Amino acid sequence: MEVLQYLEVQNINPALIRDIKKFREQYPVADEVKHRVVKPMMPFYGKEILEMGIAAMLQKENLLLTGSKATGKNVLAENLAWIFGRPSYNISFHVNTGSAELIGTDTFEDNQVKLRKGSIYQCAQYGGFGILDEINMAKNDAVSVLHATLDYRRSIDVPGYDKIELHEAARFIGTMNYGYAGTKELNEALVSRFLVIDMPDQTEETLEKIFAEAFPDGKPEMMKQFMGLFMDLQTKAENGEISTKAIDLRGVLAALRTIRQGLSPLLAVRMGVVNKCFDTFEKEIVEDVVMTRIPEEWKTSDIFEG
Numbered sequence: 001m002e003v004l005q006y007l008e009v010q011n012i013n014p015a016l017i018r019d020i021k022k023f024r025e026q027y028p029v030a031d032e033v034k035h036r037v038v039k040p041m042m043p044f045y046g047k048e049i050l051e052m053g054i055a056a057m058l059q060k061e062n063l064l065l066t067g068s069k070a071t072g073k074n075v076l077a078e079n080l081a082w083i084f085g086r087p088s089y090n091i092s093f094h095v096n097t098g099s100a101e102l103i104g105t106d107t108f109e110d111n112q113v114k115l116r117k118g119s120i121y122q123c124a125q126y127g128g129f130g131i132l133d134e135i136n137m138a139k140n141d142a143v144s145v146l147h148a149t150l151d152y153r154r155s156i157d158v159p160g161y162d163k164i165e166l167h168e169a170a171r172f173i174g175t176m177n178y179g180y181a182g183t184k185e186l187n188e189a190l191v192s193r194f195l196v197i198d199m200p201d202q203t204e205e206t207l208e209k210i211f212a213e214a215f216p217d218g219k220p221e222m223m224k225q226f227m228g229l230f231m232d233l234q235t236k237a238e239n240g241e242i243s244t245k246a247i248d249l250r251g252v253l254a255a256l257r258t259i260r261q262g263l264s265p266l267l268a269v270r271m272g273v274v275n276k277c278f279d280t281f282e283k284e285i286v287e288d289v290v291m292t293r294i295p296e297e298w299k300t301s302d303i304f305e306g
């Protein structure tokens with residue numbers, strides 16, 4: 001099976017792989033939601049983090065993934081759903097997220113009031129993996145409707161309808177970035193219902209794997225320069241010389257894709273990295289780092305194989 005192969009290549013503990021296999025056999029997926037079991041666009045790299053996530057899911061825990069932007073929180077959540085062979089439901093939290101969206105809302109159908117089931121309800125029913133994306137964007141009282149869902153009660157009280165129990169295979173994975181505009185502190189009672197993984201900074205090892213996966217046609221010595229650029233900036237941010245605005249792996253990967261499209265490397269990096277700083281002083285520092293890594297005269301053909 002493709003999933004098990006992926007886990008073996010990642011060198012995941014065989015005891016975990018064995019139990020994932022059991023889990024998958026134990027919980028077949030209903031036909032009507034099979035289309036929601038999807039292979040993610042990219043694998044998650046990072047054995048330790050993956051093992052932490054898998055162990056939590058096996059033990060019926062919910063998982064909260066915290067960390068800065070582009071550290072792979074959503075990639076990890078999607079991979080976990082796929083590893084466990086479950087339908088996934090992505091729920092983007094925002095200031096107006098409320099119980100109607102999460103649990104359900106009354107609608108009129110055939111002259112009757114019926115419940116239009118929200119995403120959490122559907123997870124409960126089908127044993128889905130609910131990805132509670134940017135969970136700290138929502139107001140705490142909106143999220144408090146999930147307290148009974150997320151703890152040992154594993155139930156949802158649907159106002160005006162019944163109380164329903166969560167399917168044995170249902171799990172919830174929250175993601176959050178702290179400190180961003182619009183985010184709130186999660187209240188302790190909510191955090192208490194999750195195991196928390198603080199996503200680590202990228203290491204050279206994970207970067208190499210991500211780049212090799214995304215750009216198999218990239219010239220290896222050139223890919224090293226782009227990884228080096230990212231690592232240089234990450235180090236500068238760790239040392240407090242710059243903020244984390246320019247530390248955006250997503251931006252570096254996007255820049256490389258526009259280079260492959262034919263754009264000059266320097267212009268591409270300006271869009272993907274440099275222009276993410278709005279402070280002129282900081283921008284200059286970032287530009288200096290870019291200049292040492294990416295010479296102006298480089299072209300697409302220097303970076304990618306014909």
Ligand SMILES: Nc1ncnc2c1ncn2[C@@H]1O[C@H](COP(=O)(O)OP(=O)(O)OP(=O)(O)O)[C@@H](O)[C@H]1O
Nearest residue numbers: 043044045046068069070071072073074075177249
């Ligand atoms: N460990 C990793 N394994 C695989 N890909 C990764 C990893 N870390 C980062 N990435 C890359 O970074 C990109 C962003 O990942 P993702 O969307 O999961 O980040 P995020 O942590 O959810 O960020 P945000 O907080 O901004 O939503 C992905 O497209 C992927 O290419």
Ligand SMILES: [Mg+2]
Nearest residue numbers: 073074133175
């Ligand atoms: Mg995300």
